[in-house]
Amino acid sequence: xxxxxxxxxxxxxxxxxxxxxxxxxxxxxxxxxxxxxxxxxxxxxxxxxxxxxxxxxxxxxxxxxxxxxxxxxxxxxxxxxxxxxxxxxxxxxxxxxxxxxxxxxxxxxxxxxxxxxxxxxxxxxxxxxxxxxxxxxxxxxxxxxxxxxxxxxxxxxxxxxxxxxxxxxxxxxxxxxxxxxxxxxxxxxxxxxxxxxxxxxxxxxxxxxxxxxxxxxxxxxxxxxxxxxxxxxxxxxxxxxxxxxxxxxxxxxxxxxxxxxxxxxxxxxxxxxxxxxxxxxxxxxxxxxxxxxxxxxxxxxxxxxxxxxxxxxxxxxxxxxx
Amino acid sequence: xxxxxxxxxxxxxxxxxxxxxxxxxxxxxxxxxxxxxxxxxxxxxxxxxxxxxxxxxxxxxxxxxxxxxxxxxxxxxxxxxxxxxxxxxxxxxxxxxxxxxxxxxxxxxxxxxxxxxxxxxxxxxxxxxxxxxxxxxxxxxxxxxxxxxxxxxxxxxxxxxxxxxxxxxxxxxxxxxxxxxxxxxxxxxxxxxxxxxxxxxxxxxxxxxxxxxxxxxxxxxxxxxxxxxxxxxxxxxxxxxxxxxxxxxxxxxxxxxxxxxxxxxxxxxxxxxxxxxxxxxxxxxxxxxx
Numbered sequence: 001x002x003x004x005x006x007x008x009x010x011x012x013x014x015x016x017x018x019x020x021x022x023x024x025x026x027x028x029x030x031x032x033x034x035x036x037x038x039x040x041x042x043x044x045x046x047x048x049x050x051x052x053x054x055x056x057x058x059x060x061x062x063x064x065x066x067x068x069x070x071x072x073x074x075x076x077x078x079x080x081x082x083x084x085x086x087x088x089x090x091x092x093x094x095x096x097x098x099x100x101x102x103x104x105x106x107x108x109x110x111x112x113x114x115x116x117x118x119x120x121x122x123x124x125x126x127x128x129x130x131x132x133x134x135x136x137x138x139x140x141x142x143x144x145x146x147x148x149x150x151x152x153x154x155x156x157x158x159x160x161x162x163x164x165x166x167x168x169x170x171x172x173x174x175x176x177x178x179x180x181x182x183x184x185x186x187x188x189x190x191x192x193x194x195x196x197x198x199x200x201x202x203x204x205x206x207x208x209x210x211x212x213x214x215x216x217x218x219x220x221x222x223x224x225x226x227x228x229x230x231x232x233x234x235x236x237x238x239x240x241x242x243x244x245x246x247x248x249x250x251x252x253x254x255x256x257x258x259x260x261x262x263x264x265x266x267x268x269x270x271x272x273x274x275x276x277x278x279x280x281x282x283x284x285x286x287x288x289x290x291x292x293x294x295x296x297x298x299x300x301x302x303x304x305x306x307x308x309x310x311x312x313x314x315x316x317x318x319x320x321x322x
Numbered sequence: 323x324x325x326x327x328x329x330x331x332x333x334x335x336x337x338x339x340x341x342x343x344x345x346x347x348x349x350x351x352x353x354x355x356x357x358x359x360x361x362x363x364x365x366x367x368x369x370x371x372x373x374x375x376x377x378x379x380x381x382x383x384x385x386x387x388x389x390x391x392x393x394x395x396x397x398x399x400x401x402x403x404x405x406x407x408x409x410x411x412x413x414x415x416x417x418x419x420x421x422x423x424x425x426x427x428x429x430x431x432x433x434x435x436x437x438x439x440x441x442x443x444x445x446x447x448x449x450x451x452x453x454x455x456x457x458x459x460x461x462x463x464x465x466x467x468x469x470x471x472x473x474x475x476x477x478x479x480x481x482x483x484x485x486x487x488x489x490x491x492x493x494x495x496x497x498x499x500x501x502x503x504x505x506x507x508x509x510x511x512x513x514x515x516x517x518x519x520x521x522x523x524x525x526x527x528x529x530x531x532x533x534x535x536x537x538x539x540x541x542x543x544x545x546x547x548x549x550x551x552x553x554x555x556x557x558x559x560x561x562x563x564x565x566x567x568x569x570x571x572x573x574x575x576x577x578x579x580x581x582x583x584x585x586x587x588x589x590x591x592x593x594x595x596x597x598x599x600x601x602x603x604x605x606x607x608x609x610x611x612x
Binding site (some may be wrong): 053059061106107109110112113116117118120121122124125128129131132133244246249250253290291292294295296297298299302304306320 | 353361410414416417418420421422424425426427428429431432433435436486545549552553555560561587588589590591593597600601604605
């Protein structure tokens with residue numbers, strides 16, 4: 001899974017996308033702007049999981065827990081008056097990272113299928129904490145009365161500000177993960193994915209590296225959760241439900257494993273797909289049963305495109321056949 | 323808590339644990355032998371419960387006949403599903419198995435919603451199992467729950483016998499440890515897999531049918547039982563039927579008594595148990611070290 005010839009031009013496309021979004025932001029209508037913000041948040045979420053699945057080779061099926069915890073902490077810490085962004089954001093990411101430390105420390109003692117099951121089970125535990133207790137308003141969830149703000153400068157109540165903050169967060173996440181992948185740490189993670197035994201034999205503290213990746217991924221998922229709570233103004237336990245973990249895993253593989261772009265492409269494609277399947281104008285009466293079409297689409301996609309959409313592009317262009 | 327209540331809760335724990343074992347043993351068979359991680363296993367349990375809801379009015383008081391009919395239907399369904407879908411999953415890696423069976427769950431859930439709707443249903447206990455068994459003034463216990471426990475014990479013993487004492491069981495055990503060797507011996511592995519898969523589906527569906535009169539039949543029941551099964555497999559150790567049994571009984575106790583003592587946080591008890599086991603023995607109680 002080499003990056004191929006993309007190393008020289010690889011950064012150009014994402015930067016161009018960010019610039020286009022940055023310029024076009026204020027011109028978008030409400031629907032388009034809302035939709036793009038949603039996709040960008042999901043992209044951050046998918047990118048955070050890509051660090052685990054694509055880079056390190058750890059298939060986690062409980063990533064929604066960190067996303068949900070980030071969102072819940074944002075709302076719980078806001079209070080009725082609204083909170084300070086500079087405090088809420090670190091709190092949300094920190095709480096998610098802390099739970100990731102706990103889950104990672106235990107689940108990384110296992111591997112393979114065990115790891116999949118354990119991460120799923122711990123995510124479900126977090127789900128039940130919010131679902132069964134009154135901490136987060138039970139199954140109804142809780143509302144965020146006033147969105148986070150930083151003085152007069154950054155008020156997420158304002159659409160345009162929210163758009164740019166989410167865009168900045170996406171650029172930050174993408175840039176950070178790109179740096180991580182180029183660093184020694186990232187190289188070690190890639191080595192662990194390819195051959196864990198050899199890395200251990202070479203003297204790398206494999207467990208520590210994996211745990212660090214797990215916590216970083218958790219914190220970034222918490223960032224996505226913070227943004228989601230700020231956008232929606234409401235959180236409920238469904239955010240942590242395992243359907244969400246399954247969906248984000250699907251985004252990562254749908255786009256293509258082992259590429260940061262893959263996670264973003266996957267998030268865009270999946271959200272579009274879901275939107276199309278549930279639109280009456282396109283699907284007619286089938287729109288009521290979008291889960292059925294989505295389920296079949298998932299099966300077909302995974303069967304036909306084991307390397308994701310990026311793999312499709314590579315297959316179609318003769319140059320990138322490497 | 324007086325002695326009678328304690329006894330009742332103990333019986334409930336065992337009954338719940340045995341029921342979980344029925345579902346988990348199917349998962350263990352399918353995973354241990356075919357190496358397929360099947361997220362849709364919970365759906366088979368749900369399908370069983372809805373089958374009980376739909377079949378009960380047809381069979382009236384012939385409850386055992388209904389169970390038999392349901393098992394046959396579920397086994398045929400499993401056989402066809404293996405032929406049409408799962409047989410293509412063996413060569414795929416775990417990640418793809420997870421995603422494709424996840425897609426399958428969405429399909430099953432939506433088909434259920436189209437066919438039977440999203441309401442919560444109850445299933446009547448058959449008349450001959452209605453009422454309670456009284457032990458003096460100490461306690462009384464519903465006959466149906468005793469029947470459920472007995473049925474699960476019979477099935478567990480039967481499963482143990484098949485796996486450890488029959489030729490089919492020998493092939494299953496051999497297939498679990500070395501697939502190529504079994505193929506080399508001239509055993510039709512494809513058919514063996516199909517039979518084991520059908521049996522796994524039938525076991526899960528049977529558990530769902532038995533559970534239906536005790537708990538309500540509701541849309542999300544597949545997912546919740548699946549996750550408990552995963553916890554069981556982690557606690558018991560992958561591929562070990564005995565491990566699955568021990569873990570099921572443990573989880574049955576923790577869950578039942580958790581609900582008695584900590585109503586609010588009952589859901590978390592089994593995960594704490596799992597965390598403790600992971601700290602102590604990451605490969606599970608009866609699992610082999612990888």
